Amino acid sequence: MIGAAPIIGEPASAGVAADADARVACAWRALGAVEDPEIPALSLVDLGIVRFVKTQPDDALEVGISPTYTGCPATEVIRQLVEQALEGAGVGPFAVAHVLSPAWSSQWISAEGRRKLADYGIVPPRDADSSRPVACPRCQSVDTECISHFGSTPCKALHRCRQCLEPFEYFKCI
Amino acid sequence: MNATAAEAADSLFRYVLRLGDLGLVLGQRLGEWVGHAPALEEDLGLANVALDLIGQARLLLAYAGELEGRDRGEDEIAFLREQSEYLNPTLVEQPNGDFGQTIVRQVLIGAFQLEFFERLANSADERLAAIAGKAVKECRYHLRYSSDWLVRLGDGTPESHARVQSALERLWPYTTELFAEDDLDREMADCGIAPRLAEVRAAWSARIDAVLAEATLDRPRDRPYQWFGKRGEHSEHLGYILADMQYLQRAHSGARW
Numbered sequence: 001m002i003g004a005a006p007i008i009g010e011p012a013s014a015g016v017a018a019d020a021d022a023r024v025a026c027a028w029r030a031l032g033a034v035e036d037p038e039i040p041a042l043s044l045v046d047l048g049i050v051r052f053v054k055t056q057p058d059d060a061l062e063v064g065i066s067p068t069y070t071g072c073p074a075t076e077v078i079r080q081l082v083e084q085a086l087e088g089a090g091v092g093p094f095a096v097a098h099v100l101s102p103a104w105s106s107q108w109i110s111a112e113g114r115r116k117l118a119d120y121g122i123v124p125p126r127d128a129d130s131s132r133p134v135a136c137p138r139c140q141s142v143d144t145e146c147i148s149h150f151g152s153t154p155c156k157a158l159h160r161c162r163q164c165l166e167p168f169e170y171f172k173c174i
Numbered sequence: 175m176n177a178t179a180a181e182a183a184d185s186l187f188r189y190v191l192r193l194g195d196l197g198l199v200l201g202q203r204l205g206e207w208v209g210h211a212p213a214l215e216e217d218l219g220l221a222n223v224a225l226d227l228i229g230q231a232r233l234l235l236a237y238a239g240e241l242e243g244r245d246r247g248e249d250e251i252a253f254l255r256e257q258s259e260y261l262n263p264t265l266v267e268q269p270n271g272d273f274g275q276t277i278v279r280q281v282l283i284g285a286f287q288l289e290f291f292e293r294l295a296n297s298a299d300e301r302l303a304a305i306a307g308k309a310v311k312e313c314r315y316h317l318r319y320s321s322d323w324l325v326r327l328g329d330g331t332p333e334s335h336a337r338v339q340s341a342l343e344r345l346w347p348y349t350t351e352l353f354a355e356d357d358l359d360r361e362m363a364d365c366g367i368a369p370r371l372a373e374v375r376a377a378w379s380a381r382i383d384a385v386l387a388e389a390t391l392d393r394p395r396d397r398p399y400q401w402f403g404k405r406g407e408h409s410e411h412l413g414y415i416l417a418d419m420q421y422l423q424r425a426h427s428g429a430r431w
Contacts, residue, residue: 070229
């Protein structure tokens with residue numbers, strides 16, 4: 001399921017990325033450099049928000065993005081950032097579509113994204129194995145508790161370590 | 175479009191409005207807690223739930239606008255209708271009351287949303303199925319939050335127990351409407367767009383019994399019921415919500431920021 005998407009952007013110039021594969025690769029590179037507005041340690045590609053980049057018969061690139069939560073206030077900003085990045089990279093005409101189905105899942109966060117989340121101090125989602133304890137990102141103790149199901153952004157919950165007593169954020173599984 | 179196709183499109187439009195208005199009105203109601211919740215964590219929690227509900231409403235109302243074909247976008251539909259044109263169930267416009275009453279309402283409606291969206295995700299209407307598939311994940315999380323609180327309050331102090339039991343008695347009658355199948359519900363279920371409400375009710379009932387038992391609360395008896403917000407017949411409370419919600423768009427038509 002894909003939302004309506006007007007085509008924007010200048011025609012691809014011969015010098016930049018004229019052939020289709022090069023334009024797709026160029027778009028992925030540009031999107032891989034776009035930081036998530038709320039967790040700038042990760043790119044939109046790391047978070048699995050960018051679903052696909054395809055060439056259409058009419059020569060426009062089609063870029064699919066999936067919002068994480070329907071109520072995420074960053075959704076509009078993310079779309080603008082994607083458009084700016086693609087225009088800046090000179091990928092030629094493109095259309096950005098919101099992909100609703102399948103719904104975004106925290107399982108789509110890449111291995112690289114999980115590593116960056118952990119380095120940033122946010123515990124990555126446990127997705128596959130919910131019985132695994134949430135370990136404190138500071139002292140690695142597994143003696144932790146959930147203080148609040150909701151944190152500072154829609155995608156995070158608030159936990160606390162019972163050993164070092166520090167609160168920390170945990171990326172919710174969805 | 176021939177007459178039958180036009181009628182079918184109008185039915186689907188009204189049905190999608192019902193679903194969209196549920197999220198819109200409940201999201202607006204919950205938003206009243208921002209800055210007033212008993213603790214910062216609950217302030218964030220209720221605001222997060224409200225945001226998801228409004229996000230779901232946006233998807234549904236934008237779809238309703240397309241079905242209607244009169245060039246109305248999500249904002250016009252949300253902000254510029256009259257009270258009797260809103261088709262949300264009356265339960266979601268009920269006042270927040272104390273924190274316990276809000277939690278009771280969220281459990282009653284949250285269990286409904288979860289069971290309903292799980293089934294709507296298999297709808298014959300591809301767009302509704304996609305929206306439901308997204309919403310069900312969020313509603314599952316919301317219900318975990320509200321159920322946890324209901325257990326803490328119900329199985330808490332005598333005061334907290336008495337308050338949530340009384341809120342349950344007060345709000346219980348409004349759940350009747352959620353499962354009272356009318357012509358529109360039947361028409362949508364017959365063509366595979368909507369789930370059968372009897373099926374949703376059975377699943378809802380089992381879920382509610384389980385959480386009430388854990389919260390040491392008594393399930394109230396079913397009583398006669400008169401409000402039907404889903405047909406546009408609302409309680410007095412909706413008008414106040416709309417006055418608050420629509421003020422800006424009516425005073426400064428087309429305002430953006």
